[in-house]
Amino acid sequence: MEVAVGQKHKQLEFAVASVSELASPSSKISTSSTVVACFGFDSGVAEVRFYRESNPDEALHVALPTSRLFKLSPVESVCISEGSETGKQQSYSRAITIQFRKDEESRAFHCAFEQWKKEVVIQGSCFQNGTLSASKSKFDDKIELSSAKMYFHYYGQLLHQQNMLQDYVRTGTYYAAVIENRTDFVGRVVVDVGAGSGILSLFAAQAGAKHVYAVEASEMAEYARKLIAGNPFLGERITVVKGKIEEVELPEKADILISEPMGTLLVNERMLETYVIARDRFLVPNGKMFPTNGRIHMAPFSDEYLFVEIANKALFWQQQDYYGVDLTPLYGSAFQGYFSQPVVDAFDPRVLVAPAISHVIDFTSIKEEDLYEIDVALKFTASVGVRIHGLACWFDVLFDGSTVQRWLTTAPGAPTTHWYQLRCILSQPLYVMPGQEITGQLHMIAHNAQSYTIHLTMSTKMWGPGAGQGGILQTSSCKLDLKEPYYRMSQPQPYSNAQDQLTQNLLNTQEIQIQSRDEELSEWMQEPSLNFDAELH
């Protein structure tokens, strides 16, 4: 795949101990502040730029097409550059020594150096054809640049990482899954896929990992470096690599991957695809994945209160004399708009009217492309006679450790997580009798704004007196955008789970509110014109 010259956003960063030019030792960029080595492009030429984190404007630039890198010791290398060729002899006029803090950092740097030199060769050859280009990563191929920018901007902020860290059900389950399965980590190489603050890398190091590569694409990588440096006993076995999983090169394969790639309904954010790409790029055959698989659970629900609440939102547009203006021409669109938003909140499991079914996603074997379109056939048997208002969904993931199997669940009735649960509401509810079958389809299609369009169809067949020979078929459908849910958690909840409250209080001595990760994310990522709720209130 080729991409235009303007692909400046593609870059990769490392922390190194110090850098100095041999001819001018005074140019040394040393350890008083972190020294960053950043691979990128300058005027279409691949380069590595060294600078102090505290002063990015003062940098040493090394053009890669004319450079070579040699190891002097496990933690010291020399980079010679600006060569000229006379006959068979190659001469170099500049040498830069690079001091690394550890062997793995040095190996990761060498690996990236060689990879970026190859990019230059591709570019060079294309340049001769008049179309300077660089290989485009799988991520850039399928995700809109504006979506990715906002996404990584969001994750680059500590407050959003803190929100996830303060979901103690989530973080505590990860901690237990890692620590109770030490045997899977001791002496092993680990890759942390989307490391964020680096917390899972630190857990893996605590469990005895030989080395952890913490790969993080957002600016959070700098904070992860700081956190890891501040925990030196663990940090000496962790290397932070700033870049996208789809683009970075690592010096060795991993025995185990660890990641937290789950979004609302498991698949939102499309980070599961990144997790699967990491498996294909970095995991040894039969290596372990934490988590190992995930399940989306679905069941029909009946919630008259929620249905009326949503339907009432559109009533505003039924006014015929709003300051002398008839608003009714927009009523239909407003009604449709409200019913195209999946609802995120914590609901009472008693609203479910049939046993749930599940769709399993095995992270160790699924193909990345299989996540582009997910199709689930629905079949339930109603346990009561009620009006069905739609489909309720939640998910769980399994850590299939060698010692202990741990589940992280977001089920209704279980301690609440920042994912809550999700409900797709039908604008035309269905009526069912006890024992009646409900069939349908949940079809989810990934889109380039890191989410999914959901198509839901639910049907029931009514038999018996007056229904005729073929029965009466009722069908109701809706189309929803997973990226634009209605976050209902701030509304008064008809249901409060005592066990949930207790767990929260026990885990959390401070008064801390967990915000839905996607609620915050969507504030960043939604275009105002698409944010129906924001428009109306």
Ligand SMILES: C[S@@+](CC[C@H](N)C(=O)[O-])C[C@H]1O[C@@H](n2cnc3c(N)ncnc32)[C@H](O)[C@@H]1O
């Ligand atoms: C849900 S957060 C989890 C952070 C951390 N692992 C934790 O458990 O607290 C996901 C992180 O993955 C990063 N991320 C998402 N897609 C990525 C990609 N393609 N390459 C590298 N990092 C990515 C995000 O920037 C974010 O920090």
